[in-house]
Amino acid sequence: MKPIQRSRWRLAAGICYYRLKRYGDWLFDQKQYARKREKELFEHVHFRHQTPLLRRLKNVEMWMQHNKVTNLRLAVQRLDGIVIQPKETFSYWKLIGKPTKSKGYLPGMLLSHGRVTAGIGGGLCQLSNLLFWMTIHTPLTITERHRHSYDVFPDANRTQPFGSGATCFYNYMDLQITNETKQTYQLHLYVTQTHLVGEWRSSMPATRRYEIVEKDHAIQPSLWGGYERKNRLYRNVYSIDGEWQQEEWVTDNHALLMYEPLLPDGKEG
Template identity: 30%
Template sequence: MVKKLHLWLIIIFALLLIGTVGYGALSYYAGQDTVPEKVMAGGVDIGGMPVDDALTKLDQYEQMLESRTVTVEGNAAAKAEGNKEWKAAEIGYKAEFAGVKTELKKLRTGNAWTRAKFRYHFPTSFELKQTYDPAVFDKLVRAQWDWIDSNEPANATRTITNNDKVVYTPHTEAYRIDVEPLEKQVASWIIVPDNQLGGQPEQKLSVQLGVKTVHPDITLEKLKAEGIDRKIMELTTDFSTSAEGRAYNVTSTAKALNDWVLEPGEVFSYGDVVAKTEKEFGYKEAPVISNGKLVPGIGGGICQVSSTLYNAIIRTAGIDIVERRNHSLPVSYLPKGQDATFASGSIDFRFRNSTGKKLIIRTVVENRKLTVKLFGTMPDNIRYDIDSVLVKTVQPAVQKVTDKTLGAGQSVTVQKGSVGYVVDTYRTMFKDGKQVSREKITHDTYRAQPVIVHVAAGAGGSAGSQNSGGVVEDGI
């Protein structure tokens, strides 16, 4: 009996001894203030380190990543001199060891059993979370060089001065910050790849400020390519003897024609000028040609503008006459064969700009003189002379009209009549002062006006009245 009791005491003592040793071992295991072995956080080895040291190491690694610098170098082309440096954290980058710091602190939380269990199951790998917001970088760059985006491009201009010089003003280009290439460079550098974490990544990045050139719609090269090089022709006619109405019509039509622009290949129609003048200024009463006679009408004088323009045109290289007709009567302001009439709805003056470049028509009215100037492209060593040759004259017929108011044998000449003309006009081309060609460009007829004699009844006269109808020339 005593032996059995002694055995049980030994067993109980042994169990108590084992329990004490086990609890001590458990307490020792749970009470360790170190990181379990083989623990990696975002490539950083913290296994076996004291917890505080591990936390410090992780903080320092985060700070190191966020303290890396990006330098944006100015763009000399855009005169955006100077460099600007930012830390990674300032441009929207953040590095954070996701969860590991919280987990490390849990090693110190709870009773021995809880801490031991947590330590035993502690993860061996933690993530380093990296984020980057390119919008922050974009905003900083634009704010640093904000004046660049505020500029606007300016078109080149062309001015024809009062002394007929063609003056060009160059265009101005503007610039726009091109942040997108910078963002791509920064994004490819700032996020450290997983296989490089734990080491010492590249600490500095230098990038060139991206600037895009904004061209205006009209550059100097584009404007000059239109071909308005110089004044290529000028011609003047006089209307000093014109009455007020005719002078007004000439001046108003010239104003409507001024600064008329013709594109390459475009056909000019004088009817468009007349329509514009009617709309903007209106026409006054002045003599027009109707049925070969000067009679009162509206718009008299408009053909002095078309005829002056015609004379400038035929002295210019590269322009094709599409439609032109002479007046039925000679005009006083130009030689025969060198005029161009107009009649609303039936006769137009048209030509095609075949120079291959633009053509600008300008007009000046001063001291009752009309000047037409052409600006465009024409070789300096080319000129044209125009001369008209009288082919023949046509004598007027005698037209007798019965006048019952006259006594027997009486007659009265009421219209003296005028001679008609047939005229050929030639254009001679000179190159470097030497004649190289001569061509006939028109064959014109100015009809004779009959001598009208009133005679007594029975003297063989016609009883009909004079025809006052027909096409109205030099008017509307």
């Protein structure tokens, strides 16, 4: 996993190629993409989660996070109420569209090759992280997810397992969710003064609940220098009455550490 150094022009050409490829996929593939929105909320909440809007992170100026809140509010407006019917696929970027200055998006925090930078629409990974975490607690199927290639911040105050999110970058690093069940699901999102909040809802009550567990976690020195971190995520599936049914693999994660792994808990240098 030694980082590959590419020229600015090589990176720009790669982005152009993969964006055009994604546009072609949206036009010509055989997927049925979710488009319908319902203002009235479905009755049953299958899973709910929230994440704080503002966190103090090393080497991240707070103005980036305040701008991120604006960006999240704009993206939430595009996704709130989206309904995924059986056989339909939810595409994160197809629904949000390209975040641009003309649409009101502001410069926010972006992670580029493990380094913090600012860019228009920055901070929307918090929303894709939330959606991934929520979805793996439902019968919906993640059909496209991109893992974070770099672990940038230490685990201080982390409440979820490493690798339990999904990175995003318009438009080719997409998050896609397919409804392979027989019931319809609705996404409900909103932003409070302090948190980003999401729910997966349905007109029918849940028949299962899920517990995410981490296995084979390791932080190891790499041959080229630095450290690599890896793990596997699984989920335990229970009946609504609490009876264990089965264990299911969710994903494997592998990332480069961008901090000193031997610091005491809560110390960021």
